[in-house]
Amino acid sequence: MMRTRPLKVALLGCGVVGSEVARIMTTHADDLTARIGAPVELAGVAVRRPDRVREGIDPALVTTDATALVKRGDIDVVVEVIGGIEPARTLITTAFEHGASVVSANKALLAQDGAALHAAAEEHDKDLYYEAAVAGAIPLIRPLRESLAGDKINRVMGIVNGTTNFILDKMDSTGAGYQEALDEATALGYAEADPTADVEGFDAAAKAAILAGISFHTRVRLDDVYREGMTEVTAADFASAKEMGCTIKLLAICERAADGASVTARVHPAMIPLNHPLASVRGAYNAVFVESDAAGQLMFYGPGAGGSPTASAVLGDLVAVCRNRIGGATGPGESAYAALPVSPMGDVVTRYHISLDVADKPGVLAQVATVFAEHGVSIDTVRQSGKDGEASLVVVTHRASDAALTGTVEALRKLDTVRGVASIMRVEGE
Amino acid sequence: MMRTRPLKVALLGCGVVGSEVARIMTTHADDLTARIGAPVELAGVAVRRPDRVREGIDPALVTTDATALVKRGDIDVVVEVIGGIEPARTLITTAFEHGASVVSANKALLAQDGAALHAAAEEHDKDLYYEAAVAGAIPLIRPLRESLAGDKINRVMGIVNGTTNFILDKMDSTGAGYQEALDEATALGYAEADPTADVEGFDAAAKAAILAGISFHTRVRLDDVYREGMTEVTAADFASAKEMGCTIKLLAICERAADGASVTARVHPAMIPLNHPLASVRGAYNAVFVESDAAGQLMFYGPGAGGSPTASAVLGDLVAVCRNRIGGATGPGESAYAALPVSPMGDVVTRYHISLDVADKPGVLAQVATVFAEHGVSIDTVRQSGKDGEASLVVVTHRASDAALTGTVEALRKLDTVRGVASIMRVEGE
Numbered sequence: 001m002m003r004t005r006p007l008k009v010a011l012l013g014c015g016v017v018g019s020e021v022a023r024i025m026t027t028h029a030d031d032l033t034a035r036i037g038a039p040v041e042l043a044g045v046a047v048r049r050p051d052r053v054r055e056g057i058d059p060a061l062v063t064t065d066a067t068a069l070v071k072r073g074d075i076d077v078v079v080e081v082i083g084g085i086e087p088a089r090t091l092i093t094t095a096f097e098h099g100a101s102v103v104s105a106n107k108a109l110l111a112q113d114g115a116a117l118h119a120a121a122e123e124h125d126k127d128l129y130y131e132a133a134v135a136g137a138i139p140l141i142r143p144l145r146e147s148l149a150g151d152k153i154n155r156v157m158g159i160v161n162g163t164t165n166f167i168l169d170k171m172d173s174t175g176a177g178y179q180e181a182l183d184e185a186t187a188l189g190y191a192e193a194d195p196t197a198d199v200e201g202f203d204a205a206a207k208a209a210i211l212a213g214i215s216f217h218t219r220v221r222l223d224d225v226y227r228e229g230m231t232e233v234t235a236a237d238f239a240s241a242k243e244m245g246c247t248i249k250l251l252a253i254c255e256r257a258a259d260g261a262s263v264t265a266r267v268h269p270a271m272i273p274l275n276h277p278l279a280s281v282r283g284a285y286n287a288v289f290v291e292s293d294a295a296g297q298l299m300f301y302g303p304g305a306g307g308s309p310t311a312s313a314v315l316g317d318l319v320a321v322c323r324n325r326i327g328g329a330t331g332p333g334e335s336a337y338a339a340l341p342v343s344p345m346g347d348v349v350t351r352y353h354i355s356l357d358v359a360d361k362p363g364v365l366a367q368v369a370t371v372f373a374e375h376g377v378s379i380d381t382v383r384q385s386g387k388d389g390e391a392s393l394v395v396v397t398h399r400a401s402d403a404a405l406t407g408t409v410e411a412l413r414k415l416d417t418v419r420g421v422a423s424i425m426r427v428e429g430e
Numbered sequence: 431m432m433r434t435r436p437l438k439v440a441l442l443g444c445g446v447v448g449s450e451v452a453r454i455m456t457t458h459a460d461d462l463t464a465r466i467g468a469p470v471e472l473a474g475v476a477v478r479r480p481d482r483v484r485e486g487i488d489p490a491l492v493t494t495d496a497t498a499l500v501k502r503g504d505i506d507v508v509v510e511v512i513g514g515i516e517p518a519r520t521l522i523t524t525a526f527e528h529g530a531s532v533v534s535a536n537k538a539l540l541a542q543d544g545a546a547l548h549a550a551a552e553e554h555d556k557d558l559y560y561e562a563a564v565a566g567a568i569p570l571i572r573p574l575r576e577s578l579a580g581d582k583i584n585r586v587m588g589i590v591n592g593t594t595n596f597i598l599d600k601m602d603s604t605g606a607g608y609q610e611a612l613d614e615a616t617a618l619g620y621a622e623a624d625p626t627a628d629v630e631g632f633d634a635a636a637k638a639a640i641l642a643g644i645s646f647h648t649r650v651r652l653d654d655v656y657r658e659g660m661t662e663v664t665a666a667d668f669a670s671a672k673e674m675g676c677t678i679k680l681l682a683i684c685e686r687a688a689d690g691a692s693v694t695a696r697v698h699p700a701m702i703p704l705n706h707p708l709a710s711v712r713g714a715y716n717a718v719f720v721e722s723d724a725a726g727q728l729m730f731y732g733p734g735a736g737g738s739p740t741a742s743a744v745l746g747d748l749v750a751v752c753r754n755r756i757g758g759a760t761g762p763g764e765s766a767y768a769a770l771p772v773s774p775m776g777d778v779v780t781r782y783h784i785s786l787d788v789a790d791k792p793g794v795l796a797q798v799a800t801v802f803a804e805h806g807v808s809i810d811t812v813r814q815s816g817k818d819g820e821a822s823l824v825v826v827t828h829r830a831s832d833a834a835l836t837g838t839v840e841a842l843r844k845l846d847t848v849r850g851v852a853s854i855m856r857v858e859g860e
Binding site (some may be wrong): 131146151293300311329330335 | 450454458461462464465561567568569572573576577578579580581582647707710722723724725726727728729730731732733736738739741742743744745746747748749750753754757758759760762765767768
C-alpha cells in the first residue's frame with residue numbers, strides 16, 4: 001500500500017539533534033518512504049536564530065514562529081527537539097489541537113507533565129512518542145511498553161546519564177578526584193559548562209520518572225523521584241569500593257516493593273559488584289538492566305546521548321507515528337491503570353557501606369555496633385584500621401530500610417567516639 | 431476505550447513454552463485486560479497427548495484437532511508454539527484464512543518460509559508477530575524493525591544459542607574439552623539428548639536468517655546462511671585465543687558489504703577480544719550487538735531460551751496483536767523492499783587465526799609467507815615455536831576475503847613442509 005501524498009513533518013529546534021534529524025530525512029529519504037509506505041517531507045523548521053547557516057536545509061522552510069508552524073493544520077507530525085518546559089509544552093499541546101501527532105526527545109517535560117501531554121494526545125486521538133527522551137539511541141521505551149507488555153517488571157536499574165558515567169569511569173580507572181575528572185569531561189565536550197543537571201542527578205531523575213511510569217503502569221512524576229548527585233564521591237570511595245570488589249555508578253533505580261503494593265524511584269551513586277553487567281559500562285555509554293517475572297534479567301546498552309544516536313531514536317518514532325497515521329490508528333498511549341502509590345525514600349530497602357572516623361580506643365566498636373542494633377540495622381561486615389589515636393571503621397550492612405539507616409547515622413553522629421561520618425554509600429546489584 | 435467482548439486465543443502446543451503462556455494468561459489476566467483494553471480468553475489448546483495432566487488448564491479446552499481449532503472462525507489470535515515446519519506452517523496459513531492473527535515462536539519455519547507466511551498474513555490483513563523466535567525474551571525483532579526503522583543497520587553480531595554458549599563458556603573457564611563440556615550441558619538440561627541443531631549451528635543459522643532479513647529489508651533464507659558448527663573447537667583453540675587476548679564464541683553475523691550493495695549472513699565459531707561486550711556473555715545467556723549509521727553500537731542481552739522467558743516474548747506480541755485488532759489496524763509486515771543480493775561466504779571479509787604444524791627447519795616461514803602473499807592475504811603477526819624437529823606456526827592475518835583465505839589454506843596443505851593445518855578460526859569484533 002503506497003500512497004503518494006507525502007506526510008508533512010514540522011521540526012521544532014535545529015540544534016545538534018534537530019539538524020541530524022533533518023539530514024537523515026534527506027539522505028535516507030528513499031528508505032524512509034519504503035518503510036513508512038509514503039514519502040515524508042520536511043515542511044517547516046522552527047528555530048530561534050534564523051540567520052545561522054543550516055547546511056542542507058532549504059532556507060525557505062526556516063521560521064522563528066514555531067506557534068504558527070504547529071497551527072498550520074497540514075502538519076502530520078511535529079518533532080520537538082527544543083527541550084525544556086516552555087515553549088515546548090504549549091507547542092506540543094497546540095500541535096495535537098491542530099491535528100498533528102508528536103515525537104519528542106524532551107525528558108524534562110515528559111517527567112514533569114507526561115500525564116497531561118498523554119491526555120491531550122488521547123483527547124485528539126493522536127500519538128505521543130518519546131523513545132529519544134531516555135537513554136538516547138537505546139531502544140527502551142518501546143521494549144518496556146510493548147515487548148514486555150505481557151510480563152511484570154519488578155526492577156529497572158540503569159546508567160542513564162553519559163556525563164556522570166564518563167566522570168565516574170575516569171575516577172575509577174585513573175584514581176582521579178571528582179573535580180579533575182569533571183574538568184576532563186568538560187574539556188572533551190562530555191560535560192556542559194554548567195554541569196549541574198547531570199552531576200546533581202536532575203537529568204537521570206527525569207529519566208527515572210519516565211521509566212518507572214512505563215514499567216509500573218503508574219504515574220511517577222519528577223517530584224516523586226529521590227535524587228542525590230555524585231559531586232561528593234571521592235577517590236577514597238573508589239578505593240573502598242575496590243576493596244569490596246565493586247565500582248561506583250550513578251544509578252537510576254525503579255523498584256516494585258516486595259509486596260507489590262507500591263513502587264519507588266531514585267537516583268544516587270551506588271557501589272555495584274564488578275561482575276554485574278552494569279559495572280563494565282564504560283565512558284559515556286548508557287545501559288539499563290531490567291528484571292521481570294517471566295523474562296528474567298535483560299540489559300539494553302548503547303550511546304545515551306549525542307546528535308546522531310538521539311536522531312536515530314527520533315526517526316524510529318517518526319516512522320512508527322507515520323505508519324500509524326497512514327493506517328488510521330494510534331500506538332499505545334499512557335498506561336497508568338495500576339496507579340500504585342509511590343513510596344518515599346525511607347521505605348527503600350538496600351545495603352549500605354558506611355565509613356566512620358572514630359577514636360582509636362577500646363569499646364568503640366561495641367558502641368557503634370549497639371547503635372546499629374538499636375535501629376534494627378544488621379551488620380554484615382566491619383573492618384577497623386587505625387593509627388596515632390585515629391581510627392576508621394568501615395561497616396557494611398545487610399538489607400535495611402533507608403529510614404532505619406538514616407536514624408542509625410544520626411545516632412552515630414551523636415557518639416563522642418565518632419569523630420565524623422566520612423561517607424555513606426548504598427550497595428546495589430547483588 | 432474498554433470493550434467487553436473478550437479476545438479469543440487458540441494455543442497450539444502446550445509444552446514448556448505453551449504451558450507458561452497459559453499460566454501467565456491466567457495469573458496476569460487483570461493486567462493483560464488493562465493493557466490490551468479488553469479481556470483475553472484462552473479458547474482452545476491443541477496438543478498431541480490429551481491425556482497428559484495440564485495444571486491450571488480447563489480440560490474442556492484441550493483438543494487434539496488443531497486444524498479444527500484454527501478453523502473455528504471465532505479465534506482472534508493463534509499462538510503457535512509447536513515448532514518445526516509441519517503442521518505448523520499449514521496451521522498458521524489456515525489461521526489467517528479463517529480470520530485470526532498469529533503469534534509464533536517458530537524460528538525454523540520463519541527462516542525457511544517467512545516470506546510466504548508474511549504474504550499470507552498480508553493477503554488476509556492479519557498480523558504475524560514472532561519476537562520469541564529469536565533470542566527468547568530479549569526484545570530484538572521489535573527494536574530492529576521499529577526502533578531502528580529510521581536508521582541504517584550495518585551489522586548484527588550475536589550469541590543467539592544458549593546451549594553452545596554454555597559449552598564454550600565452560601571450555602573457556604575450566605579448560606575442558608568439547609565432549610566434557612557437552613556432557614555437563616546435557617546433564618544440566620542445557621543441551622538436548624541430540625544436540626545437533628544447537629552444536630552444528632542450525633538453530634543459530636535460522637535466527638541469523640530472520641535477523642538479516644529484518645535488518646537489511648531483504649529476504650534472507652536459511653539456505654543463504656553460511657553455517658559452521660562448534661564441535662571441532664578444542665581446548666588448544668581456547669589456549670590460542672587467550673594468547674591473543676580473546677575468547678571463542680559461536681556467532682551469528684549479518685553484515686552489509688562495505689559498498690552497501692549486498693549482504694551476508696553466517697554462523698561460525700570465532701575469536702573475539704575479551705574487551706568486546708559479547709565476550710563477557712556467560713552461561714546460557716544470549717546477546718546481540720547491533721551497529722547502525724546513526725545509533726552507533728547497541729547491545730541487547732538476556733535469557734535466550736526457557737519456558738518463562740520465551741513466554742514473556744510471546745505475551746508481549748499477544749498484547750500488541752490484540753491491541754492492533756481492537757484498533758482495526760495491523761502492525762508492520764514484511765519489509766523486503768531493499769532486495770539486496772545475499773553474497774556467498776567467499777565474499778565475506780574478516781581476519782583469520784591459523785595454526786600450522788610445520789617442519790622445524792630453515793626456510794619454512796619464508797615458504798608459508800610466500801603462499802599468503804601469492805593469495806593476496808596480508809599477514810599481521812606470526813608466532814613460531816618448535817622442538818624436536820616439529821614446529822608450530824601461528825599466523826594472524828589482516829582482513830581478507832574468505833575465498834582468498836580458502837585458497838591460501840589449500841596451497842599451504844600442498845607444501846611438503848606443512849604437516850597439517852591444526853585450526854583455522856575467524857577473528858571478529860575488532
